[in-house]
Amino acid sequence: MATVGPFEGNPTIAVAVSGGPDSLCLALLLKTWLMCREGEVVALIVDHQLRPESASEAKAARGWLQNHGIRSHILVWDNQIENSKQQAKARDGRYGLLFGWCRAEHVLHLALGHHRDDQAETVLLRKKRASGDDGLAGIPLVREQDSVRVIRPLLDIPSSRLRSTLKERGQDWISDPSNRNPVYARTRIREYLQSASSKDRPIDLAKLAARFAKVRAEHERKASGLLARSTTVFSEGFCVVNVRSLISESFDLSLRAVSQILLSVGGKNYAPRQKSLRRLTSSLRNGWAPSGYTLGGCLLRTTGGSLVVCREPVAAGERFIIREGEKKLWDGRFMVEFLAKRTGGVTEYEVRSLSEVGWRIYRNSDAYKKNLGIPFYATYTLPSFWSNDGLVSVPHLQYIGPALCDSGEEHFCAIYKPKRPLVGPVFQGI
Numbered sequence: 067m068a069t070v071g072p073f074e075g076n077p078t079i080a081v082a083v084s085g086g087p088d089s090l091c092l093a094l095l096l097k098t099w100l101m102c103r104e105g106e107v108v109a110l111i112v113d114h115q116l117r118p119e120s121a122s123e124a125k126a127a128r129g130w131l132q133n134h135g136i137r138s139h140i141l142v143w144d145n146q147i148e149n150s151k152q153q154a155k156a157r158d159g160r161y162g163l164l165f166g167w168c169r170a171e172h173v174l175h176l177a178l179g180h181h182r183d184d185q186a187e188t189v190l191l192r193k194k195r196a197s198g199d200d201g202l203a204g205i206p207l208v209r210e211q212d213s214v215r216v217i218r219p220l221l222d223i224p225s226s227r228l229r230s231t232l233k234e235r236g237q238d239w240i241s242d243p244s245n246r247n248p249v250y251a252r253t254r255i256r257e258y259l260q261s262a263s264s265k266d267r268p269i270d271l272a273k274l275a276a277r278f279a280k281v282r283a284e285h286e287r288k289a290s291g292l293l294a295r296s297t298t299v300f301s302e303g304f305c306v307v308n309v310r311s312l313i314s315e316s317f318d319l320s321l322r323a324v325s326q327i328l329l330s331v332g333g334k335n336y337a338p339r340q341k342s343l344r345r346l347t348s349s350l351r352n353g354w355a356p357s358g359y360t361l362g363g364c365l366l367r368t369t370g371g372s373l374v375v376c377r378e379p380v381a382a383g384e385r386f387i388i389r390e391g392e393k394k395l396w397d398g399r400f401m402v403e404f405l406a407k408r409t410g411g412v413t414e415y416e417v418r419s420l421s422e423v424g425w426r427i428y429r430n431s432d433a434y435k436k437n438l439g440i441p442f443y444a445t446y447t448l449p450s451f452w453s454n455d456g457l458v459s460v461p462h463l464q465y466i467g468p469a470l471c472d473s474g475e476e477h478f479c480a481i482y483k484p485k486r487p488l489v490g491p492v493f494q495g496i
Contacts, residue, residue: 067099069496070208070217073175077105080168081177082112082160083138085127085240089179091228092220094235096177097136104263109138110167110176112160120152130237141167147438165212169393173214175262180218183225186268189254189275198340200493201284204275208494211485212395222496260320272496279495286492288315288320295490297327301482302462303399304376304444305331312373313351321347329486331375332363334397376444382419388451389414395485400449403479412453414442415478420450420460427457449480 067073081096083089086115096107109131113124131138141163143156144489168176185204192201209216220228232239245255258264296311305327313320324347325337337343346361355368363381367374377399384397393403394418404415421429425445428434438445440462451459458467461480470477 067101067219070219073103073105075103077103077175078108078173078176079105079175080108080110080164080171080173080484082164082179083109083127083131084244085130086110086121086125086179086245087229087232087239088181088220088225090127090130090237090239091231092177092179093131093136094134094237095154095219095231107136107177108171109136110164111138111140112163114138114143114156114159115144116156117141117243120214123458125241139167165214166394168214169212174387175217176214177217177219177351179220179228181220181223181225181228181258182272183259183268185215185221185275186259186271187252189271190255190259190266191251199278200282202274202278203493203495204272204279204451206279206494207496208491210491213401224268276496279493283492283494284362285319285322288319289326290492292319292323292490293326296323297488299330299482299488300440302440302444302448303331303484304374304441307373307375309350309373317347317351320351320410324350326486327375328362328364330484330488331377331399332381333377333484334362335485338362367443369441372425374441374444376441377447379419379421379443380445382447385416385418387414387418395483396449396480397447397471401479401481401483401486402449402451404451405477405479415451415453415458417451419446420448420463421446424450424452424457424460428460428463428465431465433463435463438463451478 073079077100079096081089081093082252083093093107093109100107109127111124111127113120115121128138128140142187143159143163164176168174189202189204192204193202205218205221206216207218207221229239244250245253245256248257259266259268292312292315296308296490298306300306307327312323320341325343328334328343329337342361346376350373356366356373359366360378363378364375365378371399377397382397386394386396388394388404390404390413393401394417396402397419402417427440445463448460448462450457453467453469455469456467457465458470459465459478466477
């Protein structure tokens with residue numbers, strides 16, 4: 067645990083438990099470790115409802131945890147997804163539920179059960195896909211995301227050791243049949259690594275990841291310095307870039323900075339393809355001034371000698387319902403909150419981008435200010451709150467609809483807090 071520390075006194079650590087051997091073993095190990103520190107482990111079980119038996123499996127996992135004195139919560143994901151996107155959508159939904167619970171309960175640490183064999187599979191997958199040096203760094207040991215500190219204490223432990231630990235304790239586990247489905251690339255990679263014909267050993271691939279993790283961390287440190295010198299971030303979710311400063315360093319460093327800008331402003335987990343990033347970086351270094359170029363869900367425009375990067379309006383399409391007291395991450399960029407004060411009995415609102423429709427409503431209101439200091443195309447991508455009667459609030463524009471404007475209270479909050487901050491902690495490997 068020292069490798070994923072430090073921890074506060076009497077820490078509470080949430081652990082994602084599927085009922086499989088890896089996460090179940092991690093929960094038991096954390097229970098032992100935290101008992102010595104007067105802390106607590108809380109297990110979070112996600113029921114994706116993708117298989118008929120998922121509900122009974124979640125209950126079985128909860129029963130096992132209860133037998134070990136571990137408090138648990140079952141989080142149900144009820145979205146319908148297409149089979150072709152099942153794994154990716156289920157993963158996003160799972161993390162959304164886990165992060166949301168941690169934020170709501172003010173739990174900083176979320177432990178995941180990834181182990182050495184997972185690391186080896188990830189590295190080999192990325193190697194085959196030519197993901198570049200960053201991809202070969204594999205899965206991070208520690209990562210801060212969505213106001214949660216994600217830790218993977220078992221990342222250097224082989225899966226076989228975890229299963230042996232459970233067997234010694236007489237603890238059963240659940241086997242997910244999807245882990246054996248050859249339609250998934252990871253399953254095929256796993257079968258290859260376990261075969262006698264494999265020339266790749268998990269321990270060697272894990273060591274390869276550790277080496278590239280150090281390289282990636284050093285590159286990220288240098289890129290952070292370049293971004294600090296060249297880029298200004300605004301709370302409305304856009305950046306202004308001094309291109310001359312951005313291209314003053316090496317091509318690779320400029321490319322990394324461009325990638326980080328697009329990741330942060332676009333609210334994404336993954337950067338655009340290297341080919342697209344290299345083309346954009348090369349064009350900027352050759353004096354090109356974008357006037358409406360889009361990449362990675364971002365819109366790039368040149369204004370007054372600077373490059374303005376904001377969210378692409380058409381890409382900011384996420385909508386969801388927010389209820390009293392809830393706090394959620396919208397569009398991978400803004401933490402929005404319904405403060406649940408006097409709202410005339412309305413208990414839920416829809417969060418979506420302001421868009422051109424909302425902008426027209428704002429422009430015709432008494433709250434309209436001509437000189438906002440925000441590019442007009444960036445205002446379209448601001449988070450806004452809507453009821454059945456129309457636009458209710460745009461926190462960044464200090465707009466409150468007629469139904470609430472007389473209360474004199476703050477009802478809604480929206481803070482720019484992207485999944486990937488422009489400058490954050492560097493990659494941490496084993």
